Amino acid sequence: MKSTSAGGVSGYTESYPVDGIPENSGRFVVRGGARLAGDVVLAGAKNSALKLMAASLLTPEPCVISRVPRITDVFTMVEVLRSLGVAVDFEGDELRIAAGDGLSDCAPYELVRTMRASIVVMGPMVARLGRATIAMPGGCNIGPRRIDFHLRGLEKLGARVEIEHGFIKLSCDRLRGAVVPLDYPSVGATENLLMAATAAEGETVIENAAREPEIVDLAEYLSSMGACIEGAGTSSVHVQGGRPLHGTQHQVIADRIEAGTYLIAGAVGAGDVTVHGLEPHHLELFLTKLHLMGVEIQEGKHSMRASRSGPLRPVDISTLPHPGFPTDLQAQVMVLLSLADGTSIVTENVFENRFVVVDELNRLGAGITTSGHHAVVTGPRALTGTVVEAPDLRGGAALVIAGLVAEGSTEIRGAHHIDRGYEGFADKLTALGANVTRVQADETPLARTTGASARTLR
Numbered sequence: 001m002k003s004t005s006a007g008g009v010s011g012y013t014e015s016y017p018v019d020g021i022p023e024n025s026g027r028f029v030v031r032g033g034a035r036l037a038g039d040v041v042l043a044g045a046k047n048s049a050l051k052l053m054a055a056s057l058l059t060p061e062p063c064v065i066s067r068v069p070r071i072t073d074v075f076t077m078v079e080v081l082r083s084l085g086v087a088v089d090f091e092g093d094e095l096r097i098a099a100g101d102g103l104s105d106c107a108p109y110e111l112v113r114t115m116r117a118s119i120v121v122m123g124p125m126v127a128r129l130g131r132a133t134i135a136m137p138g139g140c141n142i143g144p145r146r147i148d149f150h151l152r153g154l155e156k157l158g159a160r161v162e163i164e165h166g167f168i169k170l171s172c173d174r175l176r177g178a179v180v181p182l183d184y185p186s187v188g189a190t191e192n193l194l195m196a197a198t199a200a201e202g203e204t205v206i207e208n209a210a211r212e213p214e215i216v217d218l219a220e221y222l223s224s225m226g227a228c229i230e231g232a233g234t235s236s237v238h239v240q241g242g243r244p245l246h247g248t249q250h251q252v253i254a255d256r257i258e259a260g261t262y263l264i265a266g267a268v269g270a271g272d273v274t275v276h277g278l279e280p281h282h283l284e285l286f287l288t289k290l291h292l293m294g295v296e297i298q299e300g301k302h303s304m305r306a307s308r309s310g311p312l313r314p315v316d317i318s319t320l321p322h323p324g325f326p327t328d329l330q331a332q333v334m335v336l337l338s339l340a341d342g343t344s345i346v347t348e349n350v351f352e353n354r355f356v357v358v359d360e361l362n363r364l365g366a367g368i369t370t371s372g373h374h375a376v377v378t379g380p381r382a383l384t385g386t387v388v389e390a391p392d393l394r395g396g397a398a399l400v401i402a403g404l405v406a407e408g409s410t411e412i413r414g415a416h417h418i419d420r421g422y423e424g425f426a427d428k429l430t431a432l433g434a435n436v437t438r439v440q441a442d443e444t445p446l447a448r449t450t451g452a453s454a455r456t457l458r
Ligand code: UD1
Pocket: 046, 047, 048, 050, 116, 117, 144, 145, 146, 147, 148, 149, 150, 151, 184, 185, 186, 187, 188, 189, 321, 327, 328, 350, 351, 352
């Protein structure tokens, strides 16, 4: 595979070509019926690591970030940083990023279109350079994901914003602190503004800020670089800007969405799974809902165990910004609800089009109907394996989980969606006792395989 790296890189072999993630990158094959039991050591949070990488642009000095997940979204962000002239070294789970003094002011379309999260380089770039040109982002197929809050907020801090030929152009003489009220507690907008505000003269107050644990992690990272931030994790974040930022070292928080995914994977087959590395309060409402469904939860200081011996009960779920139920676990939990005896209503309040996986779950035997942003999940249903297509990252994980309890084999195509956010997904599930294989794009399809020809990639 052609790499875009600038050389001098060791230990980083999964470079993506500059034209993005391959569309047909293989599939997962799952043979259902295994009971999952055991322990999972969680990787670092994707949604934090990507932002810490962007924040590293705020200083010319080297920054070292550990517990970085080896997933394609991180590889894409590595390429985004390199395209800006930044030196990046990715060894094991440790990233070393040195933005230096020759930072480019243009993030290319070929990379930004493959991952919406690349838009978080906007705030640090305008903070460092006083200008930035960034392609309009792409990303998951879960509704029209706008960036108006990011842009309005940056304008409040003094940036001029122009949109031309699919590119956003930002410029300013100097950013100035301001009160920035967000229409909605957008995670990405809070992060972009937080990073830009570290360079803005005087005080910035982000009101109605997102309260996700990843925002707190970013604020801690920026503080360790010398920024002055108060209130991260609350809806009012105060930044005293204009201080010079320096290099730092930091460990990414564990991935709460990965944690929830494995806890559900265990619960669907009446298993017993413990995830390690995460403080349970990051998943409070999710754990409460599992408990209400009949899953026994045991919390440690940095671990959570979910086990089940009895039947599942239906519960209603409404996704909301943190500390509400995470939208990134909505698809996976619908599999569990499909096995519960009764009717559950799932309301998606964060993204439009986030029920795109429902048709595929129904092809496996689930009984889910949708109307607008509500889904009615009727159970218990016996699932049966077939060939399905992952529509996006979390929907893809939900289909793999459904395959764990489906009779026979399930082939989940579009594995590149799942690779975006789960490090070693097949390996971790296999270690818990699942029969899951990651198959290359050019290998024999399920219809013609005996099961023995499937080859594990990682
Ligand atoms: C982040 C996460 C994603 C998670 C989401 C909500 C990353 C890389 N991704 O996405 O996994 O599902 O938070 O927890 O961290 N919106 C606007 N205008 C804007 C910004 C957002 O209308 O300027 C809308 C979006 O269309 C969406 C909602 O606000 O409907 C939430 O978006 P936001 O919180 O910004 O999510 P992301 O940061 O994109």
